[in-house]
Amino acid sequence: xxRTLKTISLAGALAGLLVxxxxxxxxxxxxxxxxxxxxxxFKGGNGKALDEIIQKFEAANPGIHIExxxxxxxxxxxxxxxxxxxxxxxxxxxxxxxxxxxxFAEHGVLxxxxxxxxxxxxxxxxxxxxxxxxxxxxKNYIVxxxxxxxxxxxxxxxLARAGYTTEPPLKSxxxxxxVAKTITEKLGSEGITGIAAPGQFAxxxxxxxxxxxxxxxxTGDILIDKPGTVDAYKWMSSLVYKxxxxxxxxxxxxxxxxxxFLAGKVGIMLNSTGDYGGAKKAIGDNLVVRPxxxxxxxxxxxxxxxxxxxSSSPRxxxxxxxxxxxxxxSPESNATWFAATGYMPINKLxxxxxxxxxxxxxxxxxxxxxxxxxxxxxxxxxxxxxxMRATEYDMWQAMALGQRGVEETLKDFAERTRQEATRVTN
Amino acid sequence: xxxxxxxxxxxxPLVAFIAVFTYVPILTSLNLSVRNWNFxxxxxxxxGLENYRLLISSRDFWNALWVTTLFTVFSxxxxxxxxxxxxxxxxxxxxxxxxxxxxxxxxxxxxxxxIAVVFSWVFATDYGLINPVLGWFGIGKVAWLQDPALAxxxxxxxxxxxxxGYDVVIYIAGLQAIPQELYDAAAIDGGKRLHVFRRITxxxxxxxxxxxxxxxxxxxxxxxxxxxVMTHGGPAGATDLLVHMLYRIGFVLFxxxxxxxxxxxxxxxxxxxxxxxxxxxxxxVHYEA
Numbered sequence: 001x002x003r004t005l006k007t008i009s010l011a012g013a014l015a016g017l018l019v020x021x022x023x024x025x026x027x028x029x030x031x032x033x034x035x036x037x038x039x040x041x042f043k044g045g046n047g048k049a050l051d052e053i054i055q056k057f058e059a060a061n062p063g064i065h066i067e068x069x070x071x072x073x074x075x076x077x078x079x080x081x082x083x084x085x086x087x088x089x090x091x092x093x094x095x096x097x098x099x100x101x102x103x104f105a106e107h108g109v110l111x112x113x114x115x116x117x118x119x120x121x122x123x124x125x126x127x128x129x130x131x132x133x134x135x136x137x138x139k140n141y142i143v144x145x146x147x148x149x150x151x152x153x154x155x156x157x158x159l160a161r162a163g164y165t166t167e168p169p170l171k172s173x174x175x176x177x178x179v180a181k182t183i184t185e186k187l188g189s190e191g192i193t194g195i196a197a198p199g200q201f202a203x204x205x206x207x208x209x210x211x212x213x214x215x216x217x218x219t220g221d222i223l224i225d226k227p228g229t230v231d232a233y234k235w236m237s238s239l240v241y242k243x244x245x246x247x248x249x250x251x252x253x254x255x256x257x258x259x260x261f262l263a264g265k266v267g268i269m270l271n272s273t274g275d276y277g278g279a280k281k282a283i284g285d286n287l288v289v290r291p292x293x294x295x296x297x298x299x300x301x302x303x304x305x306x307x308x309x310x311s312s313s314p315r316x317x318x319x320x321x322x323x324x325x326x327x328x329x330s331p332e333s334n335a336t337w338f339a340a341t342g343y344m345p346i347n348k349l350x351x352x353x354x355x356x357x358x359x360x361x362x363x364x365x366x367x368x369x370x371x372x373x374x375x376x377x378x379x380x381x382x383x384x385x386x387x388m389r390a391t392e393y394d395m396w397q398a399m400a401l402g403q404r405g406v407e408e409t410l411k412d413f414a415e416r417t418r419q420e421a422t423r424v425t426n
Numbered sequence: 427x428x429x430x431x432x433x434x435x436x437x438x439p440l441v442a443f444i445a446v447f448t449y450v451p452i453l454t455s456l457n458l459s460v461r462n463w464n465f466x467x468x469x470x471x472x473x474g475l476e477n478y479r480l481l482i483s484s485r486d487f488w489n490a491l492w493v494t495t496l497f498t499v500f501s502x503x504x505x506x507x508x509x510x511x512x513x514x515x516x517x518x519x520x521x522x523x524x525x526x527x528x529x530x531x532x533x534x535x536x537x538x539x540x541i542a543v544v545f546s547w548v549f550a551t552d553y554g555l556i557n558p559v560l561g562w563f564g565i566g567k568v569a570w571l572q573d574p575a576l577a578x579x580x581x582x583x584x585x586x587x588x589x590x591g592y593d594v595v596i597y598i599a600g601l602q603a604i605p606q607e608l609y610d611a612a613a614i615d616g617g618k619r620l621h622v623f624r625r626i627t628x629x630x631x632x633x634x635x636x637x638x639x640x641x642x643x644x645x646x647x648x649x650x651x652x653x654x655v656m657t658h659g660g661p662a663g664a665t666d667l668l669v670h671m672l673y674r675i676g677f678v679l680f681x682x683x684x685x686x687x688x689x690x691x692x693x694x695x696x697x698x699x700x701x702x703x704x705x706x707x708x709x710x711v712h713y714e715a
Contacts, residue, residue, distance in 0.1 A: 079677045082465035103680075107466035193552065247552040248572040252660050260553055390678045398662035401572050 034320040035065045037091040041077055041305070043070050045277050046146075049340035056336075057327045064320045074100065074305060078386075085109060085312070092313040093321040095305045096142055098133050099389065102381035105141040110308040114140045116322045122329055122347075130329075130346035133378045134306050142306030143325045146343045148272040149300040149376050150205040150292050151368050152176075153279055157286040158267040162186040167288075173206075173235045173295045176268065180245035183267040195268040196257030197240050197250035197400060200392060202270035202292075204301045204379060207232040211296040214388065215380040222421065224388075225407075225414035228296070233399055234406045241402040251400045272303055273369040276342025280363070289365025291372050298375040304343060344369040344376075384421040391416070452693070458686035465680055477687035487688070489663050490671040493578065497667060498646040501582040506638055508586065509593030514627070516594065517601040527598065531591035538588065542655035545584045546571065549656075574664030577657055581665055584652055589645065593638055600634030601627065632711045640703060644696055668692055 042050045047070060054066045071080050074097035081104070084090040096104065104110045117123050117140045123131065126144075134142040152170055159168070162183040169175045180194025198206060207213060212228025215221070223229055239246040247266075250257030261269040262282035269279075270292065279287050292300045307328065309321045327333055329346055335353030338345050342363075350356050351370070360367050379385075395413045398404040459477055461470040481487045512530070516523040533541060548555045549570035557567045570580050604627065612622045650669040653659060659666035659674065666674075668688065676685030 075678065082677075082680050086465055103464075104466065107464075109466055191552065248569055249550045249552050249554075252571050252657060253546070256550065256553065265553065387679055390674065393658070394660065394662050397660045401569075401574075401661050403574060403662050 033063055033065060034316055035067055036093055036317055036321045036324060038066055038068045038093045038307075038321070038324070039071045039077055039081070039091040040068055040095040041070060041073055042095075042146075045281075046274070046341050049337055052340075053328055053333045053336060054324075056333070057324055060327070061320075061323060064323065066324055081109075088312075090310050090312055092317045093307055093309050093324065095145065096308050097305045098142075098144070098147075098303060099379050099381045099385045101142050101306070101308055102136050103383045103386055104308070105136045105139070106383055108311055110141045111311045111313075111318055112139045112141065113143065113309065113322065113325075116326075117143065120322075120326050122326050125331070125348050126329065126346055127348055127373060129302055129373065129376055129378060133302060136381060142308040143329055144304065144306040144346045145325075145328055146274060146304040146337070146341070147302060147306075147346050148274045148304040148343050149302055149369050149372050150202045150270055151273050151276075151372070152290045152292055153261065153269045153271060153275070154288050154290070155261070155264060155267055155283055155286050156288050157283075158183060158187065158192060158264070162267065170268075170290055170293065172293050173210075176293055177235075177239070177243065177245070180239065180268060181243060184245045187267075191265060193247050193260070193266050194245035195239060196261050196266045196270070197246040197248070197254070198236055198270045199250075199254040199257065200389065200396070201272055201301065201303050203232075203236055203392075203396065205292050205299075206236060206270070206295070208299040208301055208377065209293055209295045209297060210235075211299070213380070214392075215382065215385065217378065217380045220380065220382050220421070222414050222417050224417055225410045230407055230410050232295075233396075233410060237396075237399040237402075237406055240400040248401060251397055274304065274341060274343050276363075276366060277340065280342075287365065289368045291368055300372050300376050302376045302378050338366075339363075342366055342369070344373070382421070383424045384417060387420045387424070388417050455686045455689045455693075458682055459690045460687075461683050463682045465682060470683075473683065477681075477683040478691070480684060481687055481691070486663065486666070486671060490666050490668045493664065493666055494647060494668045497578060497582060497649065498643055500579075501585055501646050502639065502642045504582065505586050505590055505593055505642055506635060509590050509597050509638070510631070510635070512590070513594045513597030513601055514623070517598050527591075527595065530594050533588045534591040536588075538651040539655055541584065541588055542652045545580075545652075546656045549580050571657055572661050574661050577661060577665050581649070581652055581656065584656070585646075585649060588652075589642070593642070596638055597631065597634055600631045604630045636703075636707055636711045639707065640700060643699060643703070647692065647696055647699075 040050060050068065054068055058064065058066060069091075071077055074095075077095060078097070078100055081090060081094060090109075096110075101110060113134070117134075130144045130147060133144050133147065134140050154170070159179070162179075163186060164179070164182070168179050170179065176195065183192065183194040204214065207229050210228045210232040212226050212232065213223050214229065216223055240248055240251055247257065247260065250260070257266065258269065258271060258275065260266045261271075262279060264283060264286075269275075276289065291298075307321075307325045309318050309325070313321065328337075331347045331349035331353050334345055334347045334350040335356035337343060338350055339355045339359035345351060345356065351360065391413065395409050399406050399409050458470070460472060460474060462473045462476075463470040516527055516530075547553070551557060551567055551569045551572060554570070556570065560566075560568065569576065571577050608626050608630075609622065612626055617625070647667075648669050649667055650673065653665055653667050653670045654673065657665040659670045669692070672685055672688045672692070675681050675688060
């Protein structure tokens with residue numbers, strides 16, 4: 001009996017050793033490949049374009065696997081990332097909206113990419129805006145991937161039915177209001193409205209084109225209650241409340257305006273260049289793209305997002321992640337992305353790539369964002385921006401739905417933003 | 427010794443489950459409510475009651491408390507009243523009443539997100555379903571979700587539509603437990619329908635009403651999904667219920683300290699309400715016929 005027990009114990013110990021040895025071998029083998037867990041916000045056509053870039057990268061870098069995952073929109077990414085960090089389940093690389101990465105940079109969550117970018121020949125080929133957009137407090141934290149500006153889209157068929165046989169001027173607030181009024185008057189009985197209520201990104205650009213801003217990019221001063229900002233909000237809210245040329249449905253849910261435009265129920269939409277692909281698919285040749293109005297000055301906000309690397313990831317994973325970031329910003333990848341989505345080129349050599357050149361030649365309007373590059377500006381990104389952007393929705397609703405006066409609302413909003421800025425800085 | 431331990435061993439898994447998933451989160455919230463944390467910093471400095479002070483001095487908190495109170499005060503009685511009426515008609519065991527019970531219960535087991543998305547389209551001002559129908563009768567467009575005076579009522583309607591099936595089923599169980607002899611006696615005495623309802627049905631269904639009152643008040647204070655999908659708390663805070671505000675503070679603004687402080691305040695409020703209900707109504711509930 002004792003002998004049997006001894007034999008079983010020995011066999012068990014041997015089996016244990018074999019299993020442990022096997023595990024060690026397997027671990028060593030796994031270390032030969034690096035997996036980069038990458039959170040992004042792309043689905044549909046944009047998701048397919050990203051998958052194509054990832055596949056090409058993996059083919060060119062057999063030792064690196066990019067585990068891409070669509071985790072929702074920019075807000076979802078920020079929320080999930082904040083929850084994942086204390087749970088030690090954060091990804092290695094993440095897409096971050098250009099005004100919201102400052103908070104993560106400030107707390108050391110994102111790796112300082114400056115040494116990587118400085119050593120990368122890519123740096124010289126990036127447009128100035130693309131280099132600037134990822135810099136926070138003098139250090140580079142993200143490299144732009146899907147950069148955008150707001151542009152003016154209109155539905156040619158709707159304008160024609162409203163009596164515009166030739167393109168009307170669309171360069172100032174007054175021009176746009178005039179066209180939107182005509183469309184609503186002529187086609188309102190068919191359920192068509194002149195313009196979609198501007199979403200937050202377009203609102204920011206319209207404020208900039210009125211020679212103002214929400215926060216001063218250089219000094220960080222709150223400019224919400226400055227005359228230029230107030231006047232811009234007065235005009236934007238009048239579209240809904242006073243002139244009734246924009247549906248209130250787009251005020252409480254900004255997606256409604258876009259959906260209505262795509263469904264052929266709205267004449268004009270001010271929205272991101274990233275919506276080009278979807279809009280083209282929905283209304284085809286009736287889609288016309290024009291630059292944003294230059295009301296007082298020509299200036300548009302740069303939006304979109306860039307890829308950052310989490311400082312919690314091991315060094316070899318960070319290196320692999322940067323390789324991917326650099327590849328995604330290369331002329332070839334950027335051309336694929338630009339042609340498929342309409343997002344702006346970030347690389348000066350992108351336009352010369354065959355894919356991009358073909359898109360520029362055959363997709364009218366896709367070049368508008370490039371035309372706007374000269375006056376496109378990055379938006380401020382101090383930590384208070386997250387609070388300000390979340391609160392702005394309520395303020396906008398109050399003004400656009402006529403519940404509060406514009407001046408009173410913005411004065412209150414500015415005061416609260418200043419208090420919050422002090423609180424988050426302390 | 428083992429005999430003494432046995433009952434504890436039987437309840438241990440449940441105790442462990444409740445401790446991990448109920449008491450630990452409550453205690454964690456309590457701890458976080460006195461700290462300043464945004465998920466990102468490794469340290470969580472102790473700030474005492476500062477988060478509570480900030481909340482109490484904020485306009486948004488009082489607005490959310492007021493909106494939640496309005497939602498509860500109107501939605502709960504409407505729900506219970508309608509449920510009792512419907513249950514009275516569906517209490518009999520017929521094929522049609524069984525079918526209708528099933529139909530009424532369906533929304534309760536349907537995804538709240540789906541319901542909210544569908545209703546947000548139904549109530550859309552320019553692109554919705556209701557306004558064109560109203561237009562046939564010469565009624566102009568109604569800004570259901572944009573008018574602060576209406577948006578909350580839309581949410582109350584949608585929440586009632588979703589929850590009423592549950593209330594009806596519970597009420598039916600309560601109604602079927604009332605002894606038939608009482609109705610027979612009332613019939614012999616010539617009791618009219620309304621009189622019978624007031625003197626027999628209503629008092630004897632009070633335990634069910636009391637249970638539903640407690641459950642539906644808690645549910646009303648915790649409504650989130652419908653708000654988040656249909657109005658995002660808007661227009662301009664008109665539907666910003668407490669739990670939606672809690673989500674916004676915690677997961678949009680990432681102020682975990684203030685979010686936890688609000689969660690603790692909501693917890694205290696619900697416990698106080700439950701105690702008040704027990705004092706004011708609980709004693710009037712008759713559990714025996």
